[in-house]
Amino acid sequence: MAQLWGGRFTKETDRAVYDFNASILFDQKLLQQDIAGSTAHAKMLGASGILTEEETEAIVNGLAEILADVESGKLEISPKFEDVHSFVEATLTERIGEPGKKLHTGRSRNDQVALDMRLYCRDAADEIGELLLGLLQAIHNRMKETTDVYMPGFTHLQKAQPVTFAHHIGAYFEMFRRDYGRMKDLRKRMNECPLGAGALAGTTYPLDREMTATLLGFDCPTRNSMDSVSDRDYVIELLSALSLIHMHLSRFSEEIILWNSNEYRFIEMDDGFSTGSSIMPQKKNPDIAELVRGKTGRVYGALVSMLTTMKGIPLAYNKDMQEDKEMTFDAIETTKACLPLFTGMFVTMRLNPEVMKRSAMLGFTNATDAADYLVRKGMPFRDAHGVIGRLVLACIDKNCAIEDLSLDELKEISPVFEADLYDAVSLETCVEKRNTIGAPGKAAMERVIAENEAFLKEAEAK
Ligand code: ARG
Secondary structure: OEOOOOOOOOOOOOHHHHHHHOOHHHHHHHHHHHHHHHHHHHHHHHHOOOOOHHHHHHHHHHHHHHHHHHHHOOOOOOOOEOOHHHHHHHHHHHHHOHHHHHOOOOOOHHHHHHHHHHHHHHHHHHHHHHHHHHHHHHHHHHHHHOOOOEEEEEEOOEEEEEEEHHHHHHHHHHHHHHHHHHHHHHHHHHOEEOOOOOOOOOOOOOOOHHHHHHHOOOOEEOOOHHHHHHOOHHHHHHHHHHHHHHHHHHHHHHHHHHHHOOOOOOEEOOHHHOEOOOOOOOOOEOHHHHHHHHHHHHHHHHHHHHHHHHOOOOOOOOHHHHHHOHHHHHHHHHHHHHHHHHHHHHHHOEEOHHHHHHHHHHOOOOHHHHHHHHHHOOOOHHHHHHHHHHHHHHHHHHOOOHHHOOHHHHHHHOOOOOOHHHHHOOHHHHHHOOOOOOOOOHHHHHHHHHHHHHHHHHHHHO
16 A cells, blocks of 8 residues: 555555555556646646756656556556556656655646546547548448449338438438547537646646646646536546447447348348357357447446436535546447447448348338329329229239239229339339438439548548
């Protein structure tokens, strides 16, 4: 046990209490952020005349060496320290002596940890933004190739109207594009520097908060010291955005699992992204999609846990807030693992366009268009609805599609049918007639694809 206090205490902390209180086992993930924050703090203390030039240099170099040594494996983060902050300060003092003890001047662990967590979340938002772009690019590439791959569109998981594969996955492009936007938005809001807020009420030292904010890449210092140390909104915003990403990944996974099933066979998962069964030799299972879908629960769990932890905490810092870390780290790591795996699975899966097309035909997804055909011939829509209903029933009887019936058979149901019916209800026509903004017709899709291309170019350039 190596603790940062002592003077006021007449007795050592109980072992179990110490262990329960300690966070080193998980907050060591913040080492890089802690060292970046301490380096900026030391530089600012030097520039403000609170530390001498030599002291500043010794601290800055000492901190860089600690990071390098931990990264190379030369130095181990020992669990005998309470948290990552005490580990860094004690190791620094052990290595450089007196100046190490001056690093914490004008700072509290409360603003220190608030800073570390912000830096960590900011990095996560950037990295996850990049991973989202990778997935968006993959969806975009497939959209370009599949504007005439026809498939049934569903409502209630019942075949409804024909769409294209490009149109269907284009819906996910929109979802992940919004997710990408959320990463940008929340990064902007969290990009204010809490360092200098002290324990809760600022400090009497003439700290240059603008300077530390700039050194650490923040837009500005935070404006209220009590809020600075007790705000975890940015963690919750991030977790909420991650929850949405996982909700989208999970829905997409669910569809891929269905499409890959023996019953659908719309797609086939690549062997490299599938798993087998220990007993059933015929099995090729979509475990990756199932795991991505399954991991959604733990990300939602992190969000609900954090919302609940924060709801009753009086201002300013309370130890409850140490609970912001483990589940947040887990949610971030889960997202960072799921996005590239999902992308790899999506890129390598093969489509069965013929199966999709046949499924759309046998599912009467052109029934609305057949009714519209009769309306164009002068029949009131309600009557047309009834005629096509009877037509569908006849097809179910014969186990065929509308366009499989002969003109004679069609005329038996209604004399209004002519040979031009076949063209009117072909999947090509049904889809191609739908060219309003956002619809599956090729012309409409090509406009969207061009916009997506411009969006991706601009996002990649940033
Ligand atoms: N491990 C603590 C946390 O994560 C660091 C801050 C401790 N501050 C304090 N006043 N005990 O929140």
